[in-house]
Amino acid sequence: MKAAPLDFPQWMRARAAHVELVLDDLLPAPDQAPGRLHEAMRYSVLGGGKRVRAALVYAAGQACAGSGNGVAVEAALDRAAAAVELIHAYSLVHDDLPCMDDDTLRRGRPTTHVRFDEATAMLVGDALQPLAFELLADMPIAPALVVQAVQVLARASGSAGMTGGQAIDLDSVGRGLTRDELQTMHLLKTGALLGASVALGGIVAGASSQHRRALDDYAQAIGLAFQVVDDILDVTADTASLGKTAGKDAAADKPTYVSLLGLDEARALAAELRAAARQALAPLGDSGACLAELADFIVLRDR
Ligand code: GRG
Numbered sequence: 132m133k134a135a136p137l138d139f140p141q142w143m144r145a146r147a148a149h150v151e152l153v154l155d156d157l158l159p160a161p162d163q164a165p166g167r168l169h170e171a172m173r174y175s176v177l178g179g180g181k182r183v184r185a186a187l188v189y190a191a192g193q194a195c196a197g198s199g200n201g202v203a204v205e206a207a208l209d210r211a212a213a214a215v216e217l218i219h220a221y222s223l224v225h226d227d228l229p230c231m232d233d234d235t236l237r238r239g240r241p242t243t244h245v246r247f248d249e250a251t252a253m254l255v256g257d258a259l260q261p262l263a264f265e266l267l268a269d270m271p272i273a274p275a276l277v278v279q280a281v282q283v284l285a286r287a288s289g290s291a292g293m294t295g296g297q298a299i300d301l302d303s304v305g306r307g308l309t310r311d312e313l314q315t316m317h318l319l320k321t322g323a324l325l326g327a328s329v330a331l332g333g334i335v336a337g338a339s340s341q342h343r344r345a346l347d348d349y350a351q352a353i354g355l356a357f358q359v360v361d362d363i364l365d366v367t368a369d370t371a372s373l374g375k376t377a378g379k380d381a382a383a384d385k386p387t388y389v390s391l392l393g394l395d396e397a398r399a400l401a402a403e404l405r406a407a408a409r410q411a412l413a414p415l416g417d418s419g420a421c422l423a424e425l426a427d428f429i430v431l432r433d434r
Contacts, residue, residue: 139424143186150185151177153209154216157266171247171255172262176220179238179374183357183429184219184328185212190421191332194412195342204336207270211280211331214263218288219324221259222297224252231301232379239374260288272335280334287327296320300385308386314355321361322354329353329422341414348411349422356404357429362387363397364434372434405430 154176161170192208227234227242228249235245244252267280286292296319303316329350333343365380366389380387388397408426412419 137420137424139421139428142421142424143428146186146189147182150182150189150209150212150216153213157210157213158262167247167251168254168258171243171251172258174246175224175243175252175255176217176259179240180216180220181432181434182216183425184215184324186425187325187328187353187422188212188215188332188335190425191329191338191346192336193332194415194418194422195333195336195338195346196418203271207272207335208332210266210270211335212328214266214284215324215328215331217259217263217266218284218293221256221263222293222324224259225256226297228252231297234376234379236370236375270335272337276334276337280331283327283330283334287323292319292323292327293321296323303386305384308391310391313386313388313391317358318351318354321358322351325354325357326350345411345414345419349408349419349426352404352408352411353426353429356401356408356426359388359397359401359404360430360432362389363394363401364432365389366394368433374434401430 155173158173158176159169161173163169188211189208192204192211196204223237224243226232227237228244235242237243240246242252243255247255263284264281267284268277270277270280288294290298296316299312299316300320303312308316326347329346330343333346338346362380365387370376379385381390388400392400405426409423412423415422
């Protein structure tokens with residue numbers, strides 16, 4: 132019997148709603164002390180965001196399931212999806228602080244330090260990070276796979292990944308970067324966590340090494356595509372539809388794909404990366420359908 136065609140928008144909505152429930156359940160309750168910190172953690176994580184990273188975990192898990200490790204894959208995918216969203220949320224909270232990007236709007240609402248205060252926003256990040264690793268440690272899969280998952284997320288979050296990319300970014304304001312330097316910065320700052328999301332799905336599902344290589348190639352392409360599109364949206368979209376301040380990169384004289392290549396060439400690069408991402412999925416056959424749709428979603432999104 133032929134599988135029903137994929138209704139991707141419906142799949143994406145369902146996954147986003149599902150991970151929202153998982154996060155709601157796993158985050159500490161606001162009436163549990165320290166209440167203000169827990170309230171701020173929940174404010175920073177819940178009720179917004181496209182949940183692309185969570186969707187990548189689920190889609191990669193789905194693509195590789197069947198090579199399966201035979202234990203509670205769904206529950207483990209929930210924890211992995213929640214973990215990447217927690218790391219992502221912490222990075223946004225810290226990035227918005229006055230000492231970094233100094234922004235007041237995120238996901239259409241006041242940023243965490245505006246709604247609460249700076250010290251609380253720092254603590255939100257400090258608390259979300261270890262919670263993410265606690266969730267991975269609790270995954271009901273083989274201990275060796277848990278260790279791999281922890282390594283992957285730790286590396287993607289630290290100075291060899293997102294934090295390193297952020298450091299390069301802060302250092303680059305007001306001075307030019309070559310295209311290679313810009314690419315390195317984005318592969319670390321944005322690409323590393325997107326890549327970890329894809330890799331975690333594969334690890335949890337017990338993917339073969341051939342499938343893991345395909346996932347890596349796919350992740351490399353979407354990681355860069357995500358940032359190219361982010362740079363395009365910064366100049367083409369408005370603040371209301373982005374839910375964050377538009378035009379900030381140009382205002383801060385930040386090097387971007389648009390400032391380096393121009394709008395048309397940046398769009399052509401995004402299209403090229405979308406095709407490369409889809410191409411990378413060939414070894415996964417039909418089971419890579421959601422990942423393929425996610426590559427389109429990342430490149431064709433308007434916020
Ligand atoms: C503070 C260590 C540290 C790192 C910050 C992620 C990051 C590094 C900074 C965010 C700045 C930024 C706007 C980067 C561009 C790409 C990006 C991560 C956009 C936000 O991700 P989305 O669009 O956000 O997936 P939602 O709100 O949909 O979850």
